[in-house]
Amino acid sequence: MIRQAKGKTPRRPPPKKPSNNQKDPVGVYCRVRPLGVEDEECCIEVISSTTIQLHAPEGFKTNRNGECKETQYSFKKVFGVSVSQMELFDYVAKPLVDDLIHGKNGLLFTYGVTGSGKTFTMTGSPGQGGLLPRSLDMIFNSIGPYQAKRYVFKTDEKNGMDVQSEVDALLERQRRENNLPVPKTTSSRQKLDPEIADMINPEEAYKADSVDEDSSYSIFVSYIEIYNNYIYDLLEETQEDAIKPKWNGGGTPVRQNTEFVPPQSKILREDQNHNMYVAGCMEVEVKSAEEAFQIFWRGQKKRKIANTRLNRESSRSHSVFIIKLAQAPLDADGDNILQDKSQVTVSQLCLVDLAGSERTGRTGAEGTRIREAGNINQSLLNLRTCIEILRENQMCGTNKMVPYRDSKVTHLFKNYFDGEGKVKMIVCVNPKADDYEETILVMRFAEMTQEVEIARPVDRPICGFTPGRRNRNQAFKEELLPPIPSSELTDPHDDVTLPRLIEALQNRHTIRQMMIEEYNKAANMLRTMLQELDSNIISKDNFIHEQNGKLVEQDKIIQNNKAEIERLEKKTKMQEHKIDILQKTTKIYEGDKRTLRQELETRDQRLQRELSEKRRMEQRMNGVVSDTQHKWEKECVSYTLYFADTATPVRPLHRRSRSAGAEKWVDHKPASSLDLGTVLQPVIPNAIQVSAPSEKALSKCDRYVLTHQEVASDGEIQTKLIKGEVIKTRGGGQAVQFTDIETLKQELTTVSGYRKRKSSEGAPANGDRSDGVWTDVETRCSVAMEMRAGSNMGPGYEHHGITKRRKP
Structure with missing residues (x-):
């Protein structure tokens, strides 16, 4: 409850004015x-x-x-x-x-x-x-x-x-x-x-x-x-x-x-x-x-x-x-x-x-x-x-x-x-x-x-009476009532003015009485008519009362029907709301279904692609393995034949890298997830091996080599040796200046022109190493080792991976 301040009259709300949306600008x-x-x-x-x-x-x-x-x-x-x-x-x-x-x-x-x-x-x-x-x-x-x-x-x-x-x-x-x-x-x-x-x-x-x-x-x-x-x-x-x-x-x-x-x-x-x-x-x-x-x-x-x-x-x-x-x-x-x-x-x-x-x-x-x-x-x-x-x-x-x-x-x-x-x-x-x-x-x-x-201001309401009342009443007075003659007396012996005035007033009084009688007659007639109307109204009231009773019953029925209609409308709205929810849920599920189906199709395609890649890789690896096995078998046969013909064994030649000597190297080999068992690996004697750049290692060495390995476009693994020199800086530190890049790559060549020596051919005598014998050996040992690299060949290489090429 809001309390009103003491001594203050409550503010009266403004009266409701007729709404008018029409507006006029200020003239x-x-x-x-x-x-x-x-x-x-x-x-x-x-x-x-x-x-x-x-x-x-x-x-x-x-x-x-x-x-x-x-x-x-x-x-x-x-x-x-x-x-x-x-x-x-x-x-x-x-x-x-x-x-x-x-x-x-x-x-x-x-x-x-x-x-x-x-x-x-x-x-x-x-x-x-x-x-x-x-x-x-x-x-x-x-x-x-x-x-x-x-x-x-x-x-x-x-x-x-x-x-x-x-x-x-x-x-x-x-x-x-x-x-x-x-x-x-x-x-x-x-x-x-x-x-x-x-x-x-x-x-x-x-x-x-x-x-x-x-x-x-x-x-x-x-x-x-x-x-x-x-x-x-x-x-x-x-x-x-x-x-x-x-x-x-x-x-x-x-x-x-x-x-x-x-x-x-x-x-x-x-x-x-x-x-x-x-x-x-x-x-x-x-x-x-x-x-x-x-x-x-x-x-x-x-x-x-x-x-x-x-x-x-x-x-x-x-x-x-x-x-x-x-x-x-x-x-x-x-x-x-x-x-x-x-x-x-x-x-x-x-x-x-x-x-x-x-x-x-x-x-x-x-x-x-x-x-x-x-x-x-x-x-x-x-x-x-x-x-x-x-x-x-x-x-x-x-x-x-x-x-x-x-x-x-x-x-x-x-x-x-x-x-x-x-x-x-x-x-x-x-x-x-x-x-x-x-x-x-x-x-x-x-x-x-x-x-x-x-x-725009609203027109004022007009009174409900019939128009022309003033003029009609004035004309009525002028028509029925005779005018009053002048009553001014100029002579004390005037015997005309007063009688004439009295006569006029009597006439007006007579007319007035007649008007009153007519008015009373009209009033009585009107009263009788009103009584008849009252009786009719009473009978009509009774009829209306009966009809009102029926209308009340009909209103009750209508109200009940309206209540039932409202209940059904509410139920209909509720069902429509549920239908809307179900439709939205169905749309969501259909969208998820399409998404999952697309994802499944994508995964199936990717799986098929991976399976085909795997099969190709298996076929390729099987071919490589069979080729390598065949090559080694031929080479073993070749070496067996060679050593069987020669009495003195051949000492293997160890090729030294041009980088070997008094120089000391930093061998930087980053961690790699590649299988390096069949790849040529540089072997640097007395080198400091690191997996990350180290300032301490640089201070003790003169040369620097970084080994980088990756899969080439043909699927083979290749090794890059990035070489450089360690130089002193003015600040007392060390810096590496890269000067050369060597690339090691494994290639497979087919062995041709190889001929087995028949068992009927005799071996030459010991110590008799004629040109023909060496030529035969070279023919039989037609597989040689070859390294392809850039300039400034430095470290030696351990032959985990062998590049085989038929000699011309």
């Missing part, structure tokens, strides 16, 4: 201000209705960002210097006013450097009214005939609206009119300030289409400014208002308390729908465009302005004028407003005049002005940061937190960027060369803002 428009002096250098050129081009002024150095001297920027619409206020309103603000009347919110703000024409675009001048007065005029032109009486709609101080009856509204009007300090004037235009008179030409008036005639409307306005990141109510009484004389209803003004009371900053709060609003801000109900604009002008005079080098009346704060429209449907008869707060629709249009961004070096600001400029630039920087993060979240799919709370401007309007209404921005630019660098920054911000998309 960004550009308006170019005319140059103040004709000969002044211009750095902005309008290329088309949607594109402008910036030209770098003479002497301007390209900054570190690499800005080109000519850069183009595109907008939804570009308004040149010749565009009128009416054209600008028709294209930008009129759709927002239409949405306001149809229950949708809107936000429109002007942005630009100081002196770019933002306030003129928003407010205008006499004869050239800006967006604000034209919006008010269009609203009242559209809902004028359908306005509710004053105080029927009443604010609940929590950003909502209450509806009270006309009687309560009448009592509140009387109470407030009695407390008015100044008597009312008959004409509202007499109270207008001359500076704001005739802001709009009647020929330029607009009116919204498709206004709901079965609803009643009321307009509330409020005006605030955000100065140094504090919110102040411009319609609240300040010190200047407190010291002015007040009317007490008589002819003598009464001076109020003149003690200085500084204005209190307001705070932002969140309503039950999680929309931000300014708590404690005055919301004044107005009934005409003149009255609303008069209230705006009263707050405009309190706005913080200052004289700088860039602008004689530079705005030092962000101003927000809020137009709130409350509307509620009429009842079924079309006479009174429906007394249901849930049916009240509240929409608002915020018109924001942002303070201009500026560099303190150009404005020459000091002291308070520097702090004001810093706060203005900081709030605009935070607006830029929020726009950048919104764009990054939408384009990259990230979910970064947007820092709305870092500034009052962004915190107040966070709901609009979250999808509570349309957002539009008018970028005002001054084409003079001195503003070129700041204008580039404004263009970048505007270009980035166009890439942010806002969720």
Whole structure:
């Protein structure tokens, strides 16, 4: 269980809003201000209705960002210097006013450097009214005939609206009119300030289409400014208002308390729908465009302005004028407003005049002005940061937190960027060369803002009553009830007016009684019909009850069937899962089977190959053995014959290697797995035999021989003797310099031309060794020993392997 902090109200979850996946980009428009002096250098050129081009002024150095001297920027619409206020309103603000009347919110703000024409675009001048007065005029032109009486709609101080009856509204009007300090004037235009008179030409008036005639409307306005990141109510009484004389209803003004009371900053709060609003801000109900604009002008005079080098009346704060429209449907008869707060629709249009961004070096600001400029630039920087993060979240799919709370401007309007209404921005630019660098920054911000998309607002639900109730009820009254004649008495002896008035009232009373009787008849008839319907309904209820019982039984059967179906589906899924497992296992086994079969086939092939190699080797070795045996047999026979013919035995000649002598050798024979019993082996007397290089052995010898044995390509074993000399190094060590390689190889030759001596041939006498005898011996001993080697024949050889070759 989660415990809640003491003294804190639990946060209410936001209401579920209708989902709407449609989004619209922020509408960004550009308006170019005319140059103040004709000969002044211009750095902005309008290329088309949607594109402008910036030209770098003479002497301007390209900054570190690499800005080109000519850069183009595109907008939804570009308004040149010749565009009128009416054209600008028709294209930008009129759709927002239409949405306001149809229950949708809107936000429109002007942005630009100081002196770019933002306030003129928003407010205008006499004869050239800006967006604000034209919006008010269009609203009242559209809902004028359908306005509710004053105080029927009443604010609940929590950003909502209450509806009270006309009687309560009448009592509140009387109470407030009695407390008015100044008597009312008959004409509202007499109270207008001359500076704001005739802001709009009647020929330029607009009116919204498709206004709901079965609803009643009321307009509330409020005006605030955000100065140094504090919110102040411009319609609240300040010190200047407190010291002015007040009317007490008589002819003598009464001076109020003149003690200085500084204005209190307001705070932002969140309503039950999680929309931000300014708590404690005055919301004044107005009934005409003149009255609303008069209230705006009263707050405009309190706005913080200052004289700088860039602008004689530079705005030092962000101003927000809020137009709130409350509307509620009429009842079924079309006479009174429906007394249901849930049916009240509240929409608002915020018109924001942002303070201009500026560099303190150009404005020459000091002291308070520097702090004001810093706060203005900081709030605009935070607006830029929020726009950048919104764009990054939408384009990259990230979910970064947007820092709305870092500034009052962004915190107040966070709901609009979250999808509570349309957002539009008018970028005002001054084409003079001195503003070129700041204008580039404004263009970048505007270009980035166009890439942010806002969720499209959802249409409000329409009341379920039949349309046309107001007009139908009014026509019914005019048709049935006769008009009341004039009751003005100009003569005390007038005997005509009163009787005529009495007669008209009697006729109206008679008609009223007839209408009541008809109404009662219709009501009785309707009651009878309802009773019959009730009886039918009762019988139908019984039938329905029986059918409901059957339906309950059928539902039980259906539920049982559903349970059985679910059980079978689960069983089917389980069987399918088992089948999948078995199929996967079968695939694995088949793969293993193929692998093992391939491996078995490979092994069989290798075994067959080895067997064939073995058979070939056996055949070859058998041939070699038989040949060798045959050769030795012949040689033995030859030697036997030779020694039988000669009396003196022949001493074997021992051939010495050229390496024998005073030199001492290192006989390096590495360990080998070859069978060396039939291979010629070098025999080196007094040699030091080693199986691995040894420094100690090298220090005692002069020559070095390395024995290397391997199987040749023909299958015979051959021996390589790698010879070298041991030399002394400068460091006192020994090194081997190889100089020669000898190769010993065993070859088998066939013995031919050998002839046996017949037993009939006699032997020569002892000591008679003629040439013929030696020739015969050489013929019979036709096998000689031969060694093939390279140069520098060194060691002698032990005849384990004999190379036999027939002599020519």
